[in-house]
Amino acid sequence: MTIRHLKIFVTVYDERSMTVAGRKLFISQPTVSQAIHELESMYKVVLFERLSRKLYPTSTGEKLYQYANHIIKLIDGMEESLREDSIKKKLFIGANYTAGTVLINTCIEQFKILNPSSEIKVVVNKSSVITNMLRKNELDLAVIEELDNPSDLIQDIFYDDKIVIVADPEYHLFEKKVITANDIANEPLLLREKGTGVRDLFESKMSQLGLFISPYWESTSAVALINATKNKFGITVLPFQIVKEYIASGELKELKVEGLEQNRKLAIVYHKNKFFTDAIQDFIRICHQI
Structure with missing residues (x-):
């Protein structure tokens, strides 16, 4: 087995096609097929299931993909490190x-x-x-x-952050002496899309309190949510670092919610x-x- 075998395998895995992998690597499809066959023969395994002209990695193929990626990256890193004095970092x-x-x-x-x-x-x-x-x-x-x-994955914590709920300063909830999580759940919520850290944390905290949320708006853009909030379409949940200037200028105001802390790192x-x-x-x- 050579690094060339691994690079061919990784490309086939990513493209799910030997023909496409060959074009991407500027080699013929039979050459790609031969490299995969040699890997399978060497270790007496099946790396791909071939069904209806499509390739599906086996569990062994998935395992090799993880190793191959790291081996390739290690070699690339070694070469970069050896050349660092003469090339750009x-x-x-x-x-x-x-x-x-x-x-x-x-x-x-x-x-x-x-x-x-x-x-x-x-x-x-x-x-x-x-x-x-x-x-x-x-x-x-x-x-x-x-x-x-x-x-x-390794994590190296370096920064304390928090999620805040903000609204237009004249929003009706500010008239209440105590704002609860139940109050928040019943408001038009302007939220980031699922899969973002801020959305996942907010949903998790509300779920712990027995509350289900149904967003009025969803957006991939924090700026769009901020503008909608300023125009009184509802309230939004965003990282403090993103809205702190709007809070400082008085364009938005933080809603302090009893029993709902959203700190993160x-x-x-x-x-x-x-x-x-x-x-x-x-x-x-x-x-x-x-």
């Missing part, structure tokens, strides 16, 4: 919307001061997408909310088998300093 970072909107720019600015010729790529998306990219080695690390004990997350380049270590150190 590269860093592929993922971030949830809170980190991507508020924190990541400051971290990158400091990193660029240390490494002015560096090349940085950033993907901002919901945490479920980001963690999947980490597992596929498409990212070096990510800055997202704390996860629930993932077995294959942000973490630097990476795969447990990640090879640490100098660039990754620099970035992690900067995050902690900030």
Whole structure:
């Protein structure tokens, strides 16, 4: 088995097609087929089920994919590390919307001061997408909310964050002396889509109180939710870091809800088998300093 076998296998797995994998790798389809056959023969396993001209990874194929990705990444990291003095430092970072909107720019600015010729790529998306990219080695690390004990990912907590409920300052709920979670559940809720950390945390906290929520609006855009809230369409639930300037300016006001605390932590997350380049270590150190 060679690294070439593994790269062919990973491409076939990602594309679910030997023909497409061949085009992507600029080799013939028979060459791709032969490489997969050699892997299967070597270990006496079946890596793909071939049904109706489609490929479906077996459980063994799934296992090999995890190992192959990390082996390829380790070799790429080794080569990058050996050449770091003569080439640009590269860093592929993922971030949830809170980190991507508020924190990541400051971290990158400091990193660029240390490494002015560096090349940085950033993907901002919901945490479920980001963690999947980490597992596929498409990212070096990510800055997202704390996860629930993932077995294959390492978390390095570095920032305290909280989720707040905000409304227009003249919203009728501010007339109440005590606002309860039940009051919130009965209001028009303007929420992020499912799968985002802020939505999942809010739903979890409400569920613990025996309350089911049905959003009036759902949006992938925090700005759209903020504008809708300012126009009195309802109330929204967002990270404090994203709305703090609107609260400070008086455009929005936080609803203090009795018995509903939504504190969370942000973490630097990476795969447990990640090879640490100098660039990754620099970035992690900067995050902690900030």
